[in-house]
Amino acid sequence: MGLGRLRDGLAPTPPMGWNSWNRFQTKIDERLIRETAEAMIETGMRDAGYRYVVIDDGWEAPERDGDGDLGSDPERFGSGIADLARRVHGLGMRFGIYTDAGTRTCAGYVGSLGYEFRDARRFASWGVDFVKIDWCNTSGLGTRSVYWKWSNAFRAAGRPMILSLCEWGRTRPWQWGGRVGHLWRTCWDIQDTWDSLTTVLDRQRGLAPYAGPDHWNDPDMLEVGNGGMTTTEYRAHFSLWCLLAAPLMAGNDIRTMPDDIRAILTAPEVIAVDQDPLGLQGDLVRAEGGTEVWARELADGSRAVVLFDRDAQPREVAVRWTELGWSATDRVQVRDLWERADRGSCAEGFAARVPAHGVAMLRLSRSEA
Ligand code: GLA
Numbered sequence: 001m002g003l004g005r006l007r008d009g010l011a012p013t014p015p016m017g018w019n020s021w022n023r024f025q026t027k028i029d030e031r032l033i034r035e036t037a038e039a040m041i042e043t044g045m046r047d048a049g050y051r052y053v054v055i056d057d058g059w060e061a062p063e064r065d066g067d068g069d070l071g072s073d074p075e076r077f078g079s080g081i082a083d084l085a086r087r088v089h090g091l092g093m094r095f096g097i098y099t100d101a102g103t104r105t106c107a108g109y110v111g112s113l114g115y116e117f118r119d120a121r122r123f124a125s126w127g128v129d130f131v132k133i134d135w136c137n138t139s140g141l142g143t144r145s146v147y148w149k150w151s152n153a154f155r156a157a158g159r160p161m162i163l164s165l166c167e168w169g170r171t172r173p174w175q176w177g178g179r180v181g182h183l184w185r186t187c188w189d190i191q192d193t194w195d196s197l198t199t200v201l202d203r204q205r206g207l208a209p210y211a212g213p214d215h216w217n218d219p220d221m222l223e224v225g226n227g228g229m230t231t232t233e234y235r236a237h238f239s240l241w242c243l244l245a246a247p248l249m250a251g252n253d254i255r256t257m258p259d260d261i262r263a264i265l266t267a268p269e270v271i272a273v274d275q276d277p278l279g280l281q282g283d284l285v286r287a288e289g290g291t292e293v294w295a296r297e298l299a300d301g302s303r304a305v306v307l308f309d310r311d312a313q314p315r316e317v318a319v320r321w322t323e324l325g326w327s328a329t330d331r332v333q334v335r336d337l338w339e340r341a342d343r344g345s346c347a348e349g350f351a352a353r354v355p356a357h358g359v360a361m362l363r364l365s366r367s368e369a
Contacts, residue, residue: 006179008214010161010162010182011182011216012214013274014274015052015162015183015249016275017093018052019251021251022190022222022223023226025057025058025107029076033053034084036253037091040053040091043254043257045265046092048266049275051093052094052095054097054130057098057106058073058109059072060110064110069118070110070115080126086127089127094129094130096128096132100112101147102136102141104136105134113137117153123161127159128161133150133165143173151163163181164181166185167185173185174217178210178212183218185219185220186218187199187220191223192229197233200220201219204244205284207283212280216281218247222237224251225253225258231261232356234261240294240306242273243282244282245296248271267338269337273296276296278299282296283296301365302365306360306361307319307359307361308354308358312356314358315354315356317354319349319350321364328347329347331345332345334346334362337362343362
């Protein structure tokens with residue numbers, strides 16, 4: 001497994017952007033997309049690395065046109081998708097869209113089954129840079145063959161487009177998805193609750209070996225800022241997604257986000273972990289009494305570590321150097337990535353008091369002997 005993975009340079013680090021679904025579902029229109037794209041500049045999201053503005057389900061016209069082509073809803077997207085893509089490009093970002101591999105999308109709009117080459121050409125002609133392909137209404141179809149067809153359709157369309165697979169981890173896409181696309185969902189849809197967050201997180205264990213440049217596990221889009229969790233919980237959500245080398249698709253209302261949410265989504269040292277050029281996904285190192293230690297190796301030999309308290313009480317959480325493949329006597333520089341502060345150098349390990357449902361996120365660098 002793993003041979004023949006795409007290495008086309010389209011997603012050397014996990015894609016970052018915004019997607020309309022988590023906050024707006026199908027209540028979307030071109031004005032929302034335009035305002036969001038503009039807000040991404042004003043809020044510093046674009047400059048923090050969020051590149052792709054992606055319209056999820058609900059943009060489609062009720063039926064294909066006389067030629068069999070997909071079109072956008074004439075009322076809510078009256079200026080057309082090409083116009084929107086142009087505007088997004090004009091703001092220095094990239095543009096993404098959604099379709100479904102089956103007969104209908106998950107929200108009941110027109111699907112792409114049987115029209116893969118036609119739709120890929122259409123997306124390319126509109127200037128699309130990223131396509132999420134969902135898996136509703138596909139009874140009797142095989143994931144590998146259908147997504148393989150899409151991959152060929154993209155190639156035939158002649159425009160580089162990121163292919164985002166969305167079959168929710170049903171057929172172990174981490175084992176084959178890297179040959180046809182750039183990211184694949186590993187689980188069912190995330191919700192804006194603590195329960196959902198921890199359920200999704202638990203599904204990511206053991207998947208690290210399958211990810212790397214141009215082929216990423218996707219634990220689903222961010223809920224940060226959607227209102228169902230606390231700021232502390234959202235900080236944990238964001239930290240863990242970065243540790244997992246997850247695609248970072250913000251899913252909130254960028255136009256109205258408060259400062260604490262913006263500070264989470266644009267935290268430079270935390271994002272740098274997600275975007276580390278080595279592209280090695282992190283994994284769970286140890287779970288103990290409601291606390292967890294997650295770690296990831298970075299390109300410069302340092303380690304990113306998330307000390308995670310899943311419990312409803314604050315807890316002290318510690319990491320030992322021996323758990324990271326270092327020896328206890330090594331001197332290690334500790335950097336707190338949320339506080340953006342150095343914590344000195346230590347032997348053996350480091351412990352932090354972590355708030356309930358919260359994290360401390362560290363970057364650890366071993367001093368040269
Ligand atoms: C599925 C996907 C979601 C979203 C909706 C749209 O549930 O997993 O991410 O795209 O469909 O209908």
